[in-house]
Amino acid sequence: MKKIISMTVAALLLLPLSLSAAIESGYLRDKLPQNTLIYLRVPHHWGVTSAAKDTRFHQVLSGEVNQKTIAQIDTGLYKNVWSELDSVIQSPVFSFLNHHIRSPYEVVAYLPENAPIMALQVLTSAKLNLSNTKVLQQLLDSMAAAAQSEVNILQAFDENQFAQITVANTPMMLHYDSAQQRLYTLSSMAAMTPSALKKAVSLFQPTIEHPMFAVEKQFDNSGQGLFFWVNAEQLLPILKPMMPPEKQEPLTAMGIFGLRSVALGLGTADKKGRLKFSVDFEKSGLLNYLPAIENSFTVDSAGKPDFLVSFSLPLKDVLIKVEQALQTFAPEDYKEYQVFSQEFEQLTGVSLLDAADIFAGEHHIFTDNTGYFYATKIKNKATLDKLLNLLVTKLQGELNKKTTKNVEYYELNYSDPSLQEMEKELKQLGGEHPVFNFVVELLTRLRSRAYWREEGDYLVFSSFPQMLRDRALATDRQPLQQWLTTEQHQNAQHSLLLLSTQPKNLSRFFYYSYLGSLNILADIAKTKIDISAFPSALELDLPRWGTYAAQIDLAETQANIELIFENNPLEFLVNHMGTVAVATGIGAAVALPAYMKAQERAQIFEEQGERTDTAPAPKPAPDQTQIAAAGVSILYDFAAPAEQFYLENEELPTLEDLGVSLEGSVFSDVEILEEEELGYAATFHDQELGVIFFTYDEDGEEWLCEADKELVVESSESHCELIVD
Numbered sequence: 001m002k003k004i005i006s007m008t009v010a011a012l013l014l015l016p017l018s019l020s021a022a023i024e025s026g027y028l029r030d031k032l033p034q035n036t037l038i039y040l041r042v043p044h045h046w047g048v049t050s051a052a053k054d055t056r057f058h059q060v061l062s063g064e065v066n067q068k069t070i071a072q073i074d075t076g077l078y079k080n081v082w083s084e085l086d087s088v089i090q091s092p093v094f095s096f097l098n099h100h101i102r103s104p105y106e107v108v109a110y111l112p113e114n115a116p117i118m119a120l121q122v123l124t125s126a127k128l129n130l131s132n133t134k135v136l137q138q139l140l141d142s143m144a145a146a147a148q149s150e151v152n153i154l155q156a157f158d159e160n161q162f163a164q165i166t167v168a169n170t171p172m173m174l175h176y177d178s179a180q181q182r183l184y185t186l187s188s189m190a191a192m193t194p195s196a197l198k199k200a201v202s203l204f205q206p207t208i209e210h211p212m213f214a215v216e217k218q219f220d221n222s223g224q225g226l227f228f229w230v231n232a233e234q235l236l237p238i239l240k241p242m243m244p245p246e247k248q249e250p251l252t253a254m255g256i257f258g259l260r261s262v263a264l265g266l267g268t269a270d271k272k273g274r275l276k277f278s279v280d281f282e283k284s285g286l287l288n289y290l291p292a293i294e295n296s297f298t299v300d301s302a303g304k305p306d307f308l309v310s311f312s313l314p315l316k317d318v319l320i321k322v323e324q325a326l327q328t329f330a331p332e333d334y335k336e337y338q339v340f341s342q343e344f345e346q347l348t349g350v351s352l353l354d355a356a357d358i359f360a361g362e363h364h365i366f367t368d369n370t371g372y373f374y375a376t377k378i379k380n381k382a383t384l385d386k387l388l389n390l391l392v393t394k395l396q397g398e399l400n401k402k403t404t405k406n407v408e409y410y411e412l413n414y415s416d417p418s419l420q421e422m423e424k425e426l427k428q429l430g431g432e433h434p435v436f437n438f439v440v441e442l443l444t445r446l447r448s449r450a451y452w453r454e455e456g457d458y459l460v461f462s463s464f465p466q467m468l469r470d471r472a473l474a475t476d477r478q479p480l481q482q483w484l485t486t487e488q489h490q491n492a493q494h495s496l497l498l499l500s501t502q503p504k505n506l507s508r509f510f511y512y513s514y515l516g517s518l519n520i521l522a523d524i525a526k527t528k529i530d531i532s533a534f535p536s537a538l539e540l541d542l543p544r545w546g547t548y549a550a551q552i553d554l555a556e557t558q559a560n561i562e563l564i565f566e567n568n569p570l571e572f573l574v575n576h577m578g579t580v581a582v583a584t585g586i587g588a589a590v591a592l593p594a595y596m597k598a599q600e601r602a603q604i605f606e607e608q609g610e611r612t613d614t615a616p617a618p619k620p621a622p623d624q625t626q627i628a629a630a631g632v633s634i635l636y637d638f639a640a641p642a643e644q645f646y647l648e649n650e651e652l653p654t655l656e657d658l659g660v661s662l663e664g665s666v667f668s669d670v671e672i673l674e675e676e677e678l679g680y681a682a683t684f685h686d687q688e689l690g691v692i693f694f695t696y697d698e699d700g701e702e703w704l705c706e707a708d709k710e711l712v713v714e715s716s717e718s719h720c721e722l723i724v725d
Contacts (some may be wrong), residue, residue, distance in 0.1 A: 024103040024127050025223030027182065031204035032212060037235045038109040039212060041227045043266075044101060053222045053268040055567045056507055057514075060540055060599050065533045069518060071640040074099070076525025077646055091142030092135050100135060102181075103127035103225055110206075122187040123200050129483075131649060131657075133157040133176050136183070140165060141172075162194045173197045194440060211261065218560075219276050220267020227267065232259040255285030260557075272489045275563040282557060289321045293494045297362065297481040299377075299458050302474035303369035305483055310498040311363045315356040348390055350383055358384045360457070371467030375460045394717040402465070407472040411466055414451040489545050490564060496556040500564075506546025507566055508537040584725055628689055631666045632705060635682060635694045640701045643696065652678065652696075679703075 026041050060066055078099045083414045085094040105126045112119055130361045137157050144151045144165075154171075155164040163174040173192035175184045186197040210231050221228055223441045236257050240248060251257060260280040267274060281287055295312050326334035348355065360377035367373075378384060390400050397414030452461040453468050462468050486685065515531055522529045547562040638658055645653040652672050655662065662670065670682045681696030690708045697704055 008269075025513075026104045026106050027122070027127065028106045028108055028125050028204055029212075029216070029223055031206055032108065032210050033110055033203050033207075034210065035113060035234065036108055036110045036212070037231050037238075039229045040107040041223075041225070042105040042107075042228050043224055044104055045098065054271055055268060055273065056542060057511065057567050060535065065535075068637070068640075069522075069529050069533075072527050072529055073518065073521050073525050075640045075644050075647075076522070076527030078644060080309055080526045081524060083647070089142075091146070092138050093142065094138050096135060098127050100130055101126055102129050110203075111234075111238070117242070118189055120188065121190075121200060122336075123204070123586070123627075124183075124187075126183050128181050128183055130178075132178060133161050133163075133523070134697045135648075136174075136176060137163070160194065162197070164192060175201075183694070194505065202248075215261055215263050215280070216265070218269060218278065218400070219263065219265030219274060221269050222267060222427060225265060225267020226264065227265040230262045232261055253285045255281065255283065255287030258282040258284035258287060260659070270489045273565045273567050275565075276560060278558065278560045280558050286325075287437070289325050290302075290319065290554060290559070291318050293496050293554045295362065295492050295495060297364070297484075297492060298456065298478045298479065299362075299375045299485070300477045301362070301366060301368035302471050302475045303481060304478060304487075304502075306367045307501045308364065308366040308480060308484075310480075310492065310495060312361050312363075312496060312498075314361040315359060316353055319353060319356050331575065350387060354380070354383055355387065356487075358387070362630070364480065366480065368471075369476070370470035371462055371464075371468070373460050373462050375455075375458045377457050378459055379457075404465065404469055405473070407453075409451055409453045409468045411465070413447050414449075416448045438632045454570070484489065488549050488564070490549055490551060492551070494553040494560075495702060496552045496554045498549070498551040500547075500549040500551075502545040503548060505544055506548075507542045507672070508544065510546075510567065511537050534654070600612070624686065624689055627666050627684065627686060628692075628707075631682060631684060631689075631692055634665060634667070635680070635705065636703070639694075639696075644705075646678075646696070 029039070029041065032039060032550045057171075078095065082094040082098050086092050103126055105124065107122060107124045109120060109122045111117065112121065120389060120421055128136075140153055140156070140163065141153075144153050150168055152166045153163070154166060155162070157174075157176070161176040162179060165172050165174065167187075170187055170189065171192040172185055172187045173194065173196065175194065176182075177184070179343075184197060184201055186192060186198075186200050190196070191577065210232075211231065215229060216227055217322050219553040220223065236259060240257060243251075258281050260282060262280075263276075263278045265274070266363050267369070283290070286370050291312075291314060293312050295310075297310070323334070323337070326337055344355070348610075358378065358380050360379040362375075362377040364375045365373070366375070388399065391397070392412070392414065395414035397412055400411050400413075402409055402411055450461060451463070451468055452459050452463045453472065454460075460468065460471070462471075484492050484498075485499060487502075490498065490499055490500060515534055519531055546566045547564060551560075551564075553560040553562070638655075638660055642653055643660055645651075645657060654672065655670055662668070666684055666686075667682050668685045670680050673681055673693070677693075677695055679693060679696070682692045682694060684690065684692075693706045693708070695704050695706070696702075
């Protein structure tokens with residue numbers, strides 16, 4: 001077992017090197033039965049951090065240049081890395097994990113209707129690029145050999161592509177649907193049969209409504225990100241009767257049995273990458289004492305803010321809940337709290353609850369075009385003034401309202417009590433030394449100052465009055481709430497703690513780091529790529545400012561912890577040279593469309609067919625040089641997938657195998673060459689151009705072209721240069 005674990009771990013450590021094309025979204029996610037208890041989606045390699053999703057990098061990652069580059073590197077990695085590693089460990093585990101899997105790996109645990117918990121069934125699914133079960137059987141054999149008694153093969157893959165194994169004495173049925181190229185496994189303590197697996201798969205039908213959907217939408221709307229969801233509302237009532245009473249009681253007191261769902265995910269939603277943990281609950285037990293945050297930020301900044309930290313807590317509501325909790329769970333501590341509350345009121349003339357009700361609960365620290373500020377929302381100004389006057393008296397301070405350049409602000413000048421305490425300690429330390437004592441006296445002359453302005457319901461503080469003045473005179477104002485919503489894509493309605501910033505040049509640095517990682521991967525894969533074919537950051541119009549944010553939310557029935565970023569949570573590792581800080585993990589691109597778009601490249605030839613007399617006048621026909629060049633380009637497009645297919649199956653694929661259509665292209669037919677040559681014969685519609693023989697040189701690991709007609713074509717493809725007889 002240790003050997004198989006070490007093999008798997010080693011493969012996972014190399015996953016950042018994997019690039020793949022045509023990665024599908026999760027298959028089971030929109031087919032979940034209502035009795036699903038757990039859903040897990042493991043993304044395809046590093047697709048969760050670098051896939052082409054709805055972010056600022058979508059244009060380049062889904063572009064044709066990137067697709068062709070990825071296809072080349074993917075082929076090279078399979079041939080020169082994964083296959084070689086497979087030979088070393090005598091198992092296809094590396095090729096399977098890094099090349100043959102073509103979708104996220106999904107796991108669904110569900111309980112058949114009215115069945116006991118011991119009848120729990122676990123169905124898994126993944127899309128593969130295999131035409132048969134040969135590699136799968138090799139993988140099972142190597143796992144069984146490495147794991148010794150932990151993995152046992154009860155039945156190898158049969159003619160119907162079913163197999164049966166046990167893992168840690170748990171029965172597991174496997175089925176590979178070669179028509180859909182999808183692998184299913186079913187695990188249960190019950191007896192496993194092909195019919196049981198077929199029945200399980202039949203339960204997964206497309207559904208419009210499911211309790212998981214609303215939760216998943218907050219984490220990842222691509223169907224490719226990491227996502228883990230527990231249906232606690234159905235699972236906990238099943239588990240509760242299995243627990244002894246002494247274990248149920250503390251969980252009930254904490255409110256655990258009021259949980260409805262728990263979710264963890266890493267994906268893309270609302271145009272930003274998100275790493276999030278969420279708990280949905282019905283309040284009970286200790287959960288009753290959690291405050292529900294309701295924010296409505298109305299403070300603004302001068303121009304666009306650069307940095308924001310917000311803390312929101314209705315202090316009076318929290319104190320009331322603390323009092324209730326102390327009365328219920330800690331009566332002795334409640335008595336001490338009452339004594340403190342009484343002493344506070346005697347000292348200030350204001351009750352503790354009234355003092356807590358001064359502030360509305362919003363506190364913001366932010367920087368903008370005019371300086372750095374702290375803003376707090378005031379709820380009871382009369383009580384604030386009362387306490388402020390008391391504070392001024394106690395601290396021997398002065399409170400003045402001033403006006404400079406028609407801008408009103410307040411200045412509080414006071415003696416810091418900590419300096420007085422320090423004076424006593426220093427004089428004891430220095431004894432009667434006159435110079436030392438004089439220096440100490442100079443230090444005690446220092447005064448502390450605070451400056452603030454009243455702006456509606458807010459007090460806005462700054463270190464210097466000049467900042468307050470510049471802020472007051474600034475005409476370009478932007479509400480913080482608007483900035484959070486439109487630029488940072490943050491919903492602050494229920495945020496307890498929120499941090500948001502815009503690092504400069506983040507998107508551009510990350511893009512060039514991605515290009516650098518492609519070069520690294522191409523070197524590892526022994527593949528030549530043309531990095532100069534990619535557009536520049538300016539051509540892509542990538543913004544100079546990116547987003548980094550984090551927040552903790554507390555709503556009435558939900559709590560969240562979330563990290564928000566542009567595209568990748570590892571972006572902070574990108575340095576200013578544009579290189580990659582951790583190998584190539586943050587640059588591997590996945591989730592790209594299929595290799596072949598040959599018909600799109602040949603759209604200029606769509607008007608070559610016969611036309612009626614009433615049809616519009618045809619467009620000017622391309623000349624033969626253009627047609628021949630387009631043909632070379634089309635052949636080169638399917639070189640990489642054809643080479644992959646050959647390496648896996650020891651035979652060249654037909655166009656049908658590759659999913660390629662000649663409709664609208666410059667070719668009338670493409671046939672596999674017979675006899676000793678390895679390649680294709682591509683016949684042009686234009687008979688004057690004849691045939692191109694597209695052959696694969698195994699020794700030189702390159703594709704060559706030969707034409708049977710005299711036509712000079714300068715090919716732009718570096719790996720396929722037309723040779724004219």
